[in-house]
Amino acid sequence: MGLATCSLRGRPCDLASCEMQFILRLGRAAPFLMVAAVGLFLYYVAGQFDFPARPGRAGPDLWPKIVLGLMLFAAAWGTLQALLTPGDPAEISLLVRAAARAVGKAEEAQQDLDAESLPTDQRQPLRALAAILAMLAFVGSIAFVGFTIATFALMLSIMLLAGYRRPLSAALISLVGTICFFLVFQRVAYISLPLGVGPFKEFSQALMALAGVR
């Protein structure tokens, strides 16, 4: 295998693994770059605030600009850190790390703290995306289909997406849950719920009549 001088390390290395390293680092920098883009956009927007300027007096744009400056600084720092250093920095508190190290349990502590969280490559982002879509569909449809049907559908989809393996029980639990939430909203919290339109409205009204709500 031929070794060439690497632009990243400045010494001979295997180019394939080096390119892979660079891509990994770029991936780590991506969230910071996104934050920087959002921060820059908001900074620009802060400069366009419409207000009657008073000479010698700070305007309503000053505080947001300071905060966004902090955000941009942090994003630049994070980007440089991600691009220039190998591996992620430790993600546990300085004091926790020091205490665990003092009793010789640094690695154990990290493992126990991470026990509930799967490594990124073992996760299923499409499921999370589906859950987000289910939530958006709930919010988007609640005015048309009414609270009860939207709630039933959302509870069922979340349960199945979260790995519940018995669809019939899931449907039954969703039904019971929907009725409970409906009663709590209408009879305890007195919050008006979207009833839906057309036949959905009639259905919601029938349910309300059953629950004794006018």
Add this chain to the structure above:
Amino acid sequence: MEPLIHLAHGFGSVFQPVNLVVLVVGLVLGLIVAVLPGLTLVMGVVLALPFTYGMGIVPALILLTAMYVSGTYGGAFTSILFRIPGEPMDVPLLWDGYAMARAGEPALALGWTLFSALAGGLVAAIAMVLLSGPVADLALRLSTPEYFAVILLGLASVVTLGGSSLPKALISLALGLVIATVGTDSTYGAMRFTFDIPLLEDGIEYILVMVGAYGLGEVLSRVEQRTGGDSVQKTSTISTKLPSLRAITAVKGTFARSSILGFLIGVIPGAGATIASFVSYGIEGQYGRRRQELGQGIAEGIVAPQTAATSSVGGAMVPLLTLGIPGSGATAIIMAAFLLHGIQPGPHVFFKSGDIVYTIFASVFVAVIGMCILGYFAIKLLVKVLDFPEAITSAFVVMFCFMGAMASRSTVGDLWLIVAFGIVGFLFERYRFPIAPMVLGAILGPLAETSFMTTMISFHNDWTVFFTRPISGSIMAVCLAALLYPAYREWRDRRLVRVG
């Protein structure tokens, strides 16, 4: 003497039937959320917040405080019995608590946690009552530059001690502070970051940020990891056996060290129960009488983390009630309950509405004792909660979140916002950005901006005033040190790894 009279009135208020019922409900809920897979303490307290809208301020605060207190104890059950830490603060309990349980003494291990929670909680509650008055008195003398510096120090320590990389924590904080600026500016009437969307003109309610990021974000993260199908296999014999008086006397040094340490760590914003628990265990490993045996299932290994974790609750209440600065997710939610009732916690409230503050103090005492009684008698029932599949919990959590958003302003627009913050919370968890600084930024942002702008107006835009006045200058120097030291440590650690 005066604090004792106020405290007696506080106890009188807590023992009113309604408040007592609310306290017991809070204790049970706190224990359940600490045990239930798929729920965390902060998430549980957030989900309870919307239910306090219709309550008076006293029962609302009693409910949330009781949940916060008992939430630091419930996770001990699952850590000791099944090696499942309910919260990060319970991790040190795995090392000796679970080891003691495996050595055939699970009941005694549970007894040690009960006693530790009781001792730590009560010592911290006493310290909280004694310290709060003088701190509030001191806080009253602060003018705006000093107050801004104190808020900044609170935020800086949350960023520093949060357990994430500094740039990520700073971004999270900045995002929270930006969220707090959205809406119509109160001085100039300027629209800030509203993008011509009417919903944003009134600003973003911090409850939507909290419920979305902590509630929906956590559910999305768990869906992505698909951990929700199974329940945990459990042992059938679960009971608590209290340690003997002789055994307790033998570890009195550990009790004393951990109570004081836990309280002091609790006072520091951003530190909280997890750091208290780890540091106390670490100190026991360094200076404890039986440090060589630590990790093999000895009482000191249970007493140190549990005492400190419960003790930190009393400590965390001090900056919240005297300065109006919450140091953790849970205290931020308690602060939100204050704000929802139109009260800005701080030194003025401490002296003007002392009855409310001392009722909270009294509720901490009663909650500590109540949670131990509940923990002793209801442990079998509580552990049954583990049978509940996480997927079902997730579905109910999602609905509770939406319910919270609807109860806030009854507009569908808020539902869009809560989903947006759910996605932010999910992305934060995925890319390991901490959520707490964002939530604290959103809740403390208006206060920080007001004190900053007031200072700028009073001192003719001279920003150097923050550094030239003795008290604010000193606090700013501590702020800078708090931010720079971890950066230096990180750089040094990396350098050592490179050299090594």
